[in-house]
Amino acid sequence: MLNVKENLVVDFSPSLLEKFGEIVARYPEGRQKSALLPILHEVQAVYGWLSADMMDKVASYLSIKPIEVYEVATFYSMYFLQPQGKYTLEVCRTGPCCLVGAEKIMDHLEDKLGIKEGEITADGLFSWRGVECLAACGFGPVLQIGPEYTFYEKLTPDSVDALIANLRTEAQAKD
Amino acid sequence: MGRKLLLTHIDVPGIQSYSVYKAQGGYRSVDKALKSMSPDDVVEEVKKSGLRGRGGAGFPTGMKWSFLAKPEGVPRYLVCNADESEPGTFKDRYLMTHIPHALIEGMIVSSYALGAHTSFIYVRGEMMPQIRILEKAIAEAKAAGYLGKNILGSGYDLELYVQPGGGAYICGEETALLESLEGKRGNPRIKPPFPAIAGLYGCPTVVNNVESIAATVPIINDGGEEYAKIGIERSTGTKLISAGGNLAKPGVYEIELGLPVEEFIYSDEYCGGIANGKKLKAVVAGGSSVPILPANLITKTIKGDPRLMTYESLADGGFQSGTMMGSGGFIAFDEDQCIVRNTWNFTRFYRHESCGQCSPCREGTGWMEKVLYNIEHGRGTMNDIDLLWDIQRKIEGNTICPLGDAAAWPVAAAIRHFRDEFEWHINHGQEAQSRNYGLAHYADPLEVVTES
Numbered sequence: 323m324l325n326v327k328e329n330l331v332v333d334f335s336p337s338l339l340e341k342f343g344e345i346v347a348r349y350p351e352g353r354q355k356s357a358l359l360p361i362l363h364e365v366q367a368v369y370g371w372l373s374a375d376m377m378d379k380v381a382s383y384l385s386i387k388p389i390e391v392y393e394v395a396t397f398y399s400m401y402f403l404q405p406q407g408k409y410t411l412e413v414c415r416t417g418p419c420c421l422v423g424a425e426k427i428m429d430h431l432e433d434k435l436g437i438k439e440g441e442i443t444a445d446g447l448f449s450w451r452g453v454e455c456l457a458a459c460g461f462g463p464v465l466q467i468g469p470e471y472t473f474y475e476k477l478t479p480d481s482v483d484a485l486i487a488n489l490r491t492e493a494q495a496k497d
Numbered sequence: 498m499g500r501k502l503l504l505t506h507i508d509v510p511g512i513q514s515y516s517v518y519k520a521q522g523g524y525r526s527v528d529k530a531l532k533s534m535s536p537d538d539v540v541e542e543v544k545k546s547g548l549r550g551r552g553g554a555g556f557p558t559g560m561k562w563s564f565l566a567k568p569e570g571v572p573r574y575l576v577c578n579a580d581e582s583e584p585g586t587f588k589d590r591y592l593m594t595h596i597p598h599a600l601i602e603g604m605i606v607s608s609y610a611l612g613a614h615t616s617f618i619y620v621r622g623e624m625m626p627q628i629r630i631l632e633k634a635i636a637e638a639k640a641a642g643y644l645g646k647n648i649l650g651s652g653y654d655l656e657l658y659v660q661p662g663g664g665a666y667i668c669g670e671e672t673a674l675l676e677s678l679e680g681k682r683g684n685p686r687i688k689p690p691f692p693a694i695a696g697l698y699g700c701p702t703v704v705n706n707v708e709s710i711a712a713t714v715p716i717i718n719d720g721g722e723e724y725a726k727i728g729i730e731r732s733t734g735t736k737l738i739s740a741g742g743n744l745a746k747p748g749v750y751e752i753e754l755g756l757p758v759e760e761f762i763y764s765d766e767y768c769g770g771i772a773n774g775k776k777l778k779a780v781v782a783g784g785s786s787v788p789i790l791p792a793n794l795i796t797k798t799i800k801g802d803p804r805l806m807t808y809e810s811l812a813d814g815g816f817q818s819g820t821m822m823g824s825g826g827f828i829a830f831d832e833d834q835c836i837v838r839n840t841w842n843f844t845r846f847y848r849h850e851s852c853g854q855c856s857p858c859r860e861g862t863g864w865m866e867k868v869l870y871n872i873e874h875g876r877g878t879m880n881d882i883d884l885l886w887d888i889q890r891k892i893e894g895n896t897i898c899p900l901g902d903a904a905a906w907p908v909a910a911a912i913r914h915f916r917d918e919f920e921w922h923i924n925h926g927q928e929a930q931s932r933n934y935g936l937a938h939y940a941d942p943l944e945v946v947t948e949s
């Protein structure tokens with residue numbers, strides 16, 4: 323669902339616009355709409371989610387209608403239409419990973435972070451959700467963290483604890 | 498030891514890089530094709546090899562290529578399907594991570610064969626690390642003169658791009674993939690027209706799986722006939738199998754087609770048996786869409802012959818007692834796993850991934866998920882089993898794309914072979930509700946029999 327309450331108005335930086343240009347150049351004349359999915363990923367990598375204003379600006383950049391952007395952004399599971407935690411832990415919840423303990427990892431995350439799926443911790447650092455098969459079933463349970471989709475395999479409650487501790491330290495170091 | 502054609506050099510340090518890959522004999526197929534073969538010669542070799550599409554449907558690759566329309570003045574496209582989202586399948590991600598140049602080399606040879614001058618690798622968006630790896634490999638190949646204008650002085654031009662998806666299993670379906678590549682929702686198109694006539698931007702297009710494309714490299718290097726010597730009947734060559742679930746050694750294995758399933762599961766060269774010394778209960782042999790089989794039917798056909806890893810042998814017995822090769826996603830279930838819970842999980846997956854265009858698929862997957870949820874949580878009735886059967890039958894064959902079938906088959910097969918477990922959940926509602934994750938000791942894998 324489109325988030326109409328919480329709009330974030332932005333100005334795309336020159337370097338971001340330059341990236342848009344490189345992407346559009348891949349496609350034949352008049353087929354610049356092909357750049358839509360890659361460009362939305364670039365925008366999300368900068369702002370962490372997609373606001374209506376960002377989508378409208380992408381539409382005008384690509385000379386397409388805003389609705390063409392909204393319908394894509396709402397179809398695909400990777401685009402966030404609300405703000406997320408700084409780190410969104412996405413755990414695979416599909417059958418093969420469940421055979422090797424994915425459900426226990428999700429329960430553990432819920433306890434450890436004290437938030438349900440889709441919520442954000444009070445410090446704004448973490449959110450988590452279950453996602454579908456990440457094509458790593460032989461190395462499960464697995465989770466990924468955007469925007470670079472860093473991958474963590476063969477998770478155990480201990481390795482999840484260590485990961486969360488590391489991310490906390492990383493976030494503090496950046497502040 | 499089985500022969501390896503795709504993963505031969507996987508253990509060579511630095512094989513991700515162009516220089517090491519090249520030193521191991523990489524890019525020979527491009528040299529050979531561009532210098533001494535016509536595009537039609539390349540198509541001919543692929544035809545001779547008997548290679549069948551590795552993305553799931555198993556359609557002969559050479560034949561698919563020969564259907565490509567070639568109207569004057571209209572560009573043609575090759576699009577590599579690297580959407581890999583079928584639960585249980587993780588071979589393409591593995592190949593792209595470890596030997597990215599095998600895919601790039603295959604893309605160049607295949608694009609040359611088809612007369613494509615712009616080709617795309619559509620990678621699921623979650624595989625950002627693999628996208629970075631492929632982009633680097635493409636830049637290296639370009640710097641070495643294998644991409645761009647006038648490749649190796651042959652006069653052939655090719656640009657190759659990586660396109661990220663947005664997270665949607667349905668974009669693995671080839672026409673949904675093309676829609677997505679055009680910047681739209683991944684709604685499958687009604688066929689005909691097939692992509693070979695009207696694909697990307699309405700132009701003739703071939704869509705092939707990562708592994709199919711990579712397999713063209715050894716085929717061009719050694720000749721199609723040499724490739725066809727491996728395997729049995731119409732299952733030629735080697736195949737990457739993604740082995741997951743409760744196996745001692747899960748991972749990606751390259752096998753010669755024709756390997757006995759029993760050897761694949763139990764030999765130390767491959768999966769090394771079931772993890773933690775447990776017994777095998779069931780196998781989904783080709784990705785979540787294909788029918789699940791109980792242990793006794795996965796290692797032997799209903800006639801008692803050893804079952805082999807070939808398209809024909811896995812399908813022996815039809816859906817009554819057989820299954821399908823699919824994408825090679827081999828999922829093993831040990832004796833503790835609950836078939837009802839897994840079926841509910843898979844159905845939830847298909848409901849989540851249905852694009853929603855066809856009512857049987859959109860509504861049917863939602864109903865099946867709810868009914869299965871109730872059964873799994875001890876709130877089902879005996880009528881629910883018949884209801885599930887009825888819903889899946891009404892989805893199958895009544896939809897625009899095969900996702901509907903893919904959602905129906907696992908439910909049908911689970912009921913066909915494990916009806917007793919569904920009945921147990923219904924008769925033991927309290928216990929089913931209080932159980933932790935899929936503890937299913939009550940179902941002795943050796944006593945599972947097939948019916949109907």
Ligand SMILES: Cc1cc2nc3c(=O)[nH]c(=O)nc-3n(C[C@H](O)[C@H](O)[C@H](O)COP(=O)(O)O)c2cc1C
Nearest residue numbers: 550551552578580581582669670671705706709899
């Ligand atoms: C729902 C659905 C998902 C699919 N997912 C994939 C996929 O992830 N990768 C793939 O190569 N083929 C997938 N396919 C099969 C493709 O439609 C197509 O047959 C295949 O890419 C052709 O390549 P091949 O001939 O080399 O196998 C899927 C099909 C369906 C119906």
Ligand code: SF4
Nearest residue numbers: 852854855858896898
């Ligand atoms: S079968 Fe399902 S996924 Fe395929 S087009 Fe119809 S609704 Fe979409």
Ligand code: FES
Nearest residue numbers: 414419456458459
């Ligand atoms: S089921 Fe988790 S990665 Fe495939």
